[in-house]
Amino acid sequence: MKINFIHLIRIVRHGWKNIWLHKLRSLLTVLGIVFGVASVIAMLAIGEGASYEARKMIESLGSNNIIIKSIKLPADAKSQQPSFLGVYGLTDRDLRKLETIPSVVRIIPAWEMEEDVWYYDKNISARIIGTLPEYKDVMNLSIKTGRYFDENDLEKGIPVAVIGSTVRTSLFPAQDPIGKTIKIRSSYFTIIGIAGEKVFAGASESFVAEDMNIAVYIPMTTTKMFFGEYEVKRTTGGIRSWERNWVQYHRFVIQVSETDKILTTASLVSDLLSQTHKKQDYQIIVPLELLRQAERTKRIFNIVLGSIAAISLIVGGIGIMNIMLAIVTERTREIGIRRAVGAKKRDIINQFLTESVILSASGGFIGILLGIIIPKAVTKFAGMMTLITPWSILLSFSISVAVGIGFGLYPARKAANLDPIQALRYE
């Protein structure tokens, strides 16, 4: 093409003028492209945000870990009796057995309970986690201030606690919690550290991950000393409706030596546990597998989204082609005049192609603005995390330009191939 840049700018300016002349018609013409592009960007942003949260949450469980949780099975009639003592969950025996698997690096057990944590008159319902110092490492916990408890604390059963960020903000909105004493049931613990914030998606609670920000970590030995191995829960119903269960461990975090061995290790774990547990009162969670599943889901989501986007952009393109054909007919005489004063076929093609590309590109531009605003609104009003990816903007914009070229080419060629003499006579 023998077009210099300055001339191209003039062509674009002329095209823009013609489009501006019919503002409403042009706006209606590009509406399809606007919504196509906006929906691509917005939906990708919402999808990307959701999967980002899911990924973060799964990663916060440790992608090299296998997590086993004790599960309280549905209560049978006996458990309603006041004196009944239920037994369930993971035990020391399980721990020793699982440690024999070669690919297992270490197993960090944890004992958990839901309990109110008090600081003077403030309180918050938190997850109390009694565990070993290594828990911090296998779960990738970061410590914002202070320290995590160590072997010494564990050995001596010292009543110290590390609190999550939500616990911190609700109990100590304005103070430095380090060194303060909190009360759990009737025992007092000194705060020695605050854990860094962890991503948690409130919206996708069905996931296996828990909100790590409302946790209070204390040494395992201290837990056993103060709270024993019984969990006591008030059940719904009468005054004497208490349920007591004996649980040794609520959770094992198994660290596996290599990522490749995670799946085989998980099945070994399953086999070993099923030998001793008559009922399946545990759940094996493999974060890596969940992660892959999440990625698969996201890929399907993207394919579905992509097809919807493609359809809406094609529809938008047909809208543009339709109007361009009408414009060519409307301006037949103008085409004849331009040909008479020396315009080549190529000049006519350039003129009309430029107009359709300007149409589709400005539609794309408006669509991008909408596509940026919508996710922001979703974040603001629905509280969902959204993530606008630059490539989605780039992709949808280039597609809209391509639509302008693709669907503008036929009308432009039609215009160029008009017989100048016929065109000049056209009424």
Place this chain on the structure above:
Amino acid sequence: MNQNNTTIKFENVTKVYHLGGIDIPVLRGVSCEIKKGEHVAIMGPSGSGKTTMLNIIGCLDRVTSGKYFLEGKDISTLDDDALSEIRSRKIGFIFQSYNLIPQLTVLENIEMPLFYQQVDEAKTREKAIELAQMVGLGDRIRHRPSELSGGQQQRVAIARALMNDPVLILADEPTGNLDSVSGREIMKLLCQLNQQGTTLIVVTHDPNVAKYSSRTLKMLDGKISNED
């Protein structure tokens, strides 16, 4: 030597249109010469082929057979792009219905031929203003064609036709839509241009228009029937 002052030369030119499977001969062997700087009127009844002849001269249409030389160059075999190039460089058109582009201003209409020669914008503008003043519309350059009278619109068309410094001005019934006063003004303007050396060919069936010319070609049934 002959080529230097012959602008147009037709050698047994025929033109046949195909309409609905039927061949309609419009020109049946036209031979003529038009010299540089001449003012020629082409007259004849409707359907005699005068407009077709003008279109062929103006490189808007091609001959079916025979030869057409413009300034000594055989252009009967040129392709579409080359014909466009000739129209762009050498020819100015004036039509009965003015044929201005309605959404453009007077100035933009006048500028159009140089747009396709990709001439510098500032130079184009300067020349367009100059021509607008020459045709007496220096104060109307921002108006749209619909805001002008017929005579004024035709003067805009003349200014547009002069934009590329043509060797040949072709006018198809230039006064056909005008009242006699404006018609006379337009013809005066055209004659003035002709006196400055531009070859002028006017198609008309109005003897009052034809009388301005130095020579009249009378056409009948696709042939030149009379020449005086």
